[in-house]
Amino acid sequence: MRFLIPLIFGLGGFAVLVSLGLWQVQRLSWKEAILADIETRIAAAPVAVPATPEPEDDRLLPVTVGAEVTGDPIRVLASAKGFGPGYRLIYPVRTDSGRALMIDFGLIPVEAPLPRMTGRAMDVTGNLHWPDEVDGFTPEPDLGADIWFARDVPAMAAALGVDPVLIIARASDPTVVEVTPVPVTTDSIPNSHLGYAIQWFGLAFVWLGMTVFLLWRIRRRTV
CATH class of the missing domain: 2.40.50 (OB fold (Dihydrolipoamide Acetyltransferase, E2P))
Known part of the structure; x- marks a missing residue:
C-alpha cells in the first residue's frame, strides 16, 4: 500500500501529461493544414475584384x-x-x-x-x-x-x-518605389502547438522522474 498510492498518482499524472502532449501534436497537424490552405489561397492566380465582395467568402x-x-x-x-x-x-x-x-x-x-x-x-x-x-x-x-x-x-x-x-x-x-509593400502572409497567425507539445512531454518525464525518485525514497525508508 505504501508503494501503491504514489505509483497510481505517478502513472496517472504521467498519462495525463502525455495525453495533453499528444493532443497538442494533433492540434499542430490541424493548424498546419489550415495554414497550408491559407497559403494556397493567397498565392492562387489573381482574378478581377468581385462585384460584391464578402468579408468572409472573399477574405485573402x-x-x-x-x-x-x-x-x-x-x-x-x-x-x-x-x-x-x-x-x-x-x-x-x-x-x-x-x-x-x-x-x-x-x-x-x-x-x-x-x-x-x-x-x-x-x-x-x-x-x-x-x-x-x-x-x-x-x-x-x-x-x-x-x-x-x-x-x-x-x-x-x-x-x-x-x-x-x-x-x-x-x-x-509601375512600381511605387517610395513605399515598401507588406503583402498578406500567414506569418501573423500564431502556431505554438509544437512548443506546447514539447512542454507537456517535458513535464510528463519530469513527473515520471519525480515518481521514481519518490518510490526510491519510500523503499529506502522501509529497508
Whole structure:
C-alpha cells in the first residue's frame, strides 16, 4: 500500500501529461493544414475584384486591378519585421471599371514624406482583406495629426468616400518605389502547438522522474 498510492498518482499524472502532449501534436497537424490552405489561397492566380465582395467568402482572395489614385492616403501607424515602425498608406483609387475602393500600398518610415501619388495610374496585384485589428484598446484615429492606429475598413472607407473594399498590394506596375509593400502572409497567425507539445512531454518525464525518485525514497525508508 505504501508503494501503491504514489505509483497510481505517478502513472496517472504521467498519462495525463502525455495525453495533453499528444493532443497538442494533433492540434499542430490541424493548424498546419489550415495554414497550408491559407497559403494556397493567397498565392492562387489573381482574378478581377468581385462585384460584391464578402468579408468572409472573399477574405485573402487574390485580385488584380487597373486603378488610378484619386486622393491623399490614410496613414496607419504600424510596423513590420525587418522594417521597424512606419505608416501604412491606404489610398483611395478609382478602378478602370469606375469603382472607388482602397489599396494598402505598404509602409513608409515614420519620418518619410508622403509620396506624390494622386493621379498615378497602375496595375495592382494583391489580396482582398478585412483586417481584424480593432478592439477595445485601440485608440480613436488622431484626425488632427492624420494618424490611424488600425485598419478599420468601414471607417476608412467612410473617411475616404469609397466602397469598403481594401486590397493589400503585393506588386504594382509601375512600381511605387517610395513605399515598401507588406503583402498578406500567414506569418501573423500564431502556431505554438509544437512548443506546447514539447512542454507537456517535458513535464510528463519530469513527473515520471519525480515518481521514481519518490518510490526510491519510500523503499529506502522501509529497508
